[in-house]
Amino acid sequence: MAELFLRACRGEPVERTPVWLLRQAGRYQPEYRALREKHSLLELIGTPELAAQVTMLPIDSFGLDAAIVFSDILPPLVGMGLELDFVKGDGPRIGNPIASPRDVDLLGAPPAEETLTATLEAIRIVRGELESRDVPVIGFAGAPFTLASYAIEGGTSKDFTRTKAFMLSEPAAWKRLLGKLVTVQADYLLAQATAGAQALQVFDSWAGRALGREDYLRYVAPHNRELYAKVAAAGVPVINFSLGVSAYLEDAAACGGDVVGLDWTLPLDEAWGRVGLDRPVQGNLDPASLLAPWRELAVRIDDVLERAGGRPGHVFNVGHGLTPGTPVDNVRRLVEHVHERTS
Ligand code: CP3
Numbered sequence: 128m129a130e131l132f133l134r135a136c137r138g139e140p141v142e143r144t145p146v147w148l149l150r151q152a153g154r155y156q157p158e159y160r161a162l163r164e165k166h167s168l169l170e171l172i173g174t175p176e177l178a179a180q181v182t183m184l185p186i187d188s189f190g191l192d193a194a195i196v197f198s199d200i201l202p203p204l205v206g207m208g209l210e211l212d213f214v215k216g217d218g219p220r221i222g223n224p225i226a227s228p229r230d231v232d233l234l235g236a237p238p239a240e241e242t243l244t245a246t247l248e249a250i251r252i253v254r255g256e257l258e259s260r261d262v263p264v265i266g267f268a269g270a271p272f273t274l275a276s277y278a279i280e281g282g283t284s285k286d287f288t289r290t291k292a293f294m295l296s297e298p299a300a301w302k303r304l305l306g307k308l309v310t311v312q313a314d315y316l317l318a319q320a321t322a323g324a325q326a327l328q329v330f331d332s333w334a335g336r337a338l339g340r341e342d343y344l345r346y347v348a349p350h351n352r353e354l355y356a357k358v359a360a361a362g363v364p365v366i367n368f369s370l371g372v373s374a375y376l377e378d379a380a381a382c383g384g385d386v387v388g389l390d391w392t393l394p395l396d397e398a399w400g401r402v403g404l405d406r407p408v409q410g411n412l413d414p415a416s417l418l419a420p421w422r423e424l425a426v427r428i429d430d431v432l433e434r435a436g437g438r439p440g441h442v443f444n445v446g447h448g449l450t451p452g453t454p455v456d457n458v459r460r461l462v463e464h465v466h467e468r469t470s
Pocket of ligand 1: 148149150151152153154163168195196197198199200201213217218219267283330332370448
């Protein structure tokens, strides 16, 4: 199916709805768990051949319509001078989190070609392998607020108090921090497109969880707008996935990107109506649906498809990442079902 996903991203009519899944490569797959017995997450990400191998796992197993390069949103922080580790059972850890304006000024902004070579090389390898199979490769990066929250909190946070305290107490340093992150992320996304990524996704996982609308508009939206404006130069479709922004979805979508990635909290038709039916969307099955028995999962897949109504410009996806307990068989049946129902 030539470029089904890319055509849907441009809002063009397609023979059937393309489908890929957030965190489609990961711990729910026995092959991934076997690789993780031998290598740490950062080793997998830092070794182009291994990252390419993991990227291919769900493509070979399920016939998905797009591959997303295997990496994480946090490695770009390392090139900027932050110490990153993933601690078993505890998630990401930054050893030297940002605590003062001076820490912000000490951060570097080196080019991705120097610091993220493994991921760029993994994209080249995967593109080479998938070209003949007509499966496009997606590159990605984190949005500035989400990355700033890790850099300041030192890990995943529930309430983002340190981040918000810094944002409100040091507004000038906050601007410089998000500005540096925009520079680094825009450069990284453009480098991924140069390396062969045919679409780009920006993950803003935490701004919507952390901030009310007025703070989002004041402290985040200008930086996101700058990021999307810079990345438009890549000339490939850009997906704006902002999690938890139902309270101000229109504002988050207005920051930019060609396609709006919808989280699972609103019915797809309502969310699509709010961003505008002329804008392509991606989403938005609740990933927990894949933990249900097939008959319940099938009803929920059909619900998303019905709400999409066969309109051009829909990419089927989950509305947040697949969880480690997802049965492999449900992923296989989901992909088959979306393909059958929409062709
Ligand atoms: O989607 C894919 O298949 C590509 C790979 C991918 C990973 N992380 C691999 C990963 C992508 C796109 C991400 C993005 C990411 N990473 C986000 C944004 C999306 C979202 O979920 O909101 C965020 C916030 C992170 C940060 C992160 N990475 C956390 C909080 C954790 C720990 C929690 C967890 O799920 O374990 C990670 C680790 C991580 N990144 C894993 C994978 C497969 C699990 C690592 C392992 O093997 O132990």
